[in-house]
Amino acid sequence: MRIGRTLPPAAAPLSLKEILSGLAALLPGAAARERFEAELREYYRVPHVFLLSSGKAALAVILLALKELNPDRDEVLVPAYTCYSVPAAVIRAGLKVRPCDIDPQTLDYDWSRVGEAMAGGRLLGAVSTHLFGLPADVERLKRMAAGHGVTVIEDAAQAMGGEVGGRKIGTLGDVALFSLGRGKALSTVSGGIILTGSDELGEAIAGVVGVLPVEGCHENLKNISYALALLVLVRPNFFWLPKAIAILKLGETIFDASFELKRLGDFQAGLSNGWQEKIAALRETRLKSVMAMITAGVCGPVISNHCAPNIIKFPILVNDVDARGRLLLQSELLGLGISAVYPGTVPKIPELKDRYDETEFPHAEYVAKRIVTLPVNPYVTSSDIKRIYELYRQYSD
Ligand SMILES: Cc1ncc(COP(=O)(O)O)c(C=O)c1O
Known part of the structure; x- marks a missing residue:
């Protein structure tokens, strides 16, 4: 840890x-x-x-x-x-x-x-x-x-x-x-x-x-405490803490088809105040990090000139599956935020298994075993990008 x-x-x-x-x-x-x-x-x-x-x-x-x-x-x-x-x-x-x-x-x-x-x-x-x-x-x-x-x-x-x-x-x-x-x-x-x-x-x-209910008192209280926790704990100096708490299951992918259908609560709607300016600024910051990674030599998906995407994590494929495992482990030890995303393909989700011929999805299988995402969020500095690139270079071929 x-x-x-x-x-x-x-x-x-x-x-x-x-x-x-x-x-x-x-x-x-x-x-x-x-x-x-x-x-x-x-x-x-x-x-x-x-x-x-x-x-x-x-x-x-x-x-x-x-x-x-x-x-x-x-x-x-x-x-x-x-x-x-x-x-x-x-x-x-x-x-x-x-x-x-x-x-x-x-x-x-x-x-x-x-x-x-x-x-x-x-x-x-x-x-x-x-x-x-x-x-x-x-x-x-x-x-x-x-x-x-x-x-x-x-x-x-x-x-x-x-x-x-x-x-x-x-x-x-x-x-x-x-x-x-x-x-x-x-x-x-x-x-x-x-x-x-x-x-x-x-x-x-x-x-x-x-006919759906609006999220009420209970959800508002939960979201207020989450928002207050996020205010501090998502920052790099503190993010190790929620990551270390196993019961929070941060980054875990869970299949749950029994979730509630409700309308958005008032607290969350209030949080959105000023969202247009915020989303434009976030897009610019993230895109700058993506471009800096590409310029450094990271080989990811091509971003066409006529697009201005809001990329939340930059996906790359590491061809050697063992090297990918080592890359993820090193990133964990160095706190570099490289992540494994979804652990498998849709047809292999345990709750859906046996409904499909699994051999029909070879490319999805290939991607699931090789994909990692690089962080491009506003906390990523240019020195982080250098360190992420150095690590990427060691494990990619
Ligand atoms: C591609 C995609 N679709 C749908 C969803 C569902 O969104 P939510 O997590 O708000 O339920 C997610 C959430 O991560 C997603 O990544």
Whole structure:
């Protein structure tokens, strides 16, 4: 166990001012949720915005609404390597997960495998994921979905604030979700957002959301204590402490399909005060670190000139699986914040096992064994980047 300066793998730090805004939002008549919704509608120029208790709740709500509109369809296409919350939300909505292999270069779909999934008439939706904030090719998925009655769901859980060709991530699919969880592009401790320009879908989502409770006193108290703890403990000088406490299970990936569906609480909505300026500044800082790493010689995904992504962790593949293990161990000892992310593919999640032919997802399997992410959060200094690069150079080939 390391005691001393330790970088968090990802962070969207909260300030005391934001926590005070969160507390002010608990006062009668503060209307922070209405304010946040209106700002999102204006910023993204979409008519329908919904605030939920988490990103996975947002995805489950989208799927429940789609299910109501298309009761004959019951499958959802998801990348075979993604956050476990995605298949969990599909199961939570009473639907079937249909994993599709990925391209190790882009972490987006292996396009040669998408066509067969579209054609079967069972697909309700296809999830296009901006993993770690790297822009996915949503347009390509939309073109492939066209004519098959499949809704393209933009999973921008990790990508809020990014842009592609001058268009905002979150407005590229038929419907989109963001996560406001810890370590995301923007955080209100926890929370989720749905955006859609479709009136039909917007109405169906409103029907689902309308009967959900707003996070209440209990959740507000929990989120206030988390926010106060994060204010201090996410800083590199203190981050070793929560990391050392095993019961916090920091960085562990858990599959849980029994999560609650609620609307975002007032405290979290209050925390979002000033989010537009904050997210732009965070994007710039993170992108600078990504570019500094690439300039130093780190070989990661190509960032096209016409993108301004909000990358929350920079993913790379370490070809030698044993070397990857040693890299992660060294990073742990040195407190450099290099992280292993999701431990396996979607088809191998123990709760989903035996439903799929595991040999169908060779690229996802390859990635799961080799991926690590480098930290690019606002706490990463130029001397950290040098040290991260030196370590990377020792273990990559
Ligand atoms: C790609 C992706 N989708 C969905 C989610 C779900 O978001 P939340 O953690 O807010 O439930 C996450 C969360 O990490 C994610 O990374």
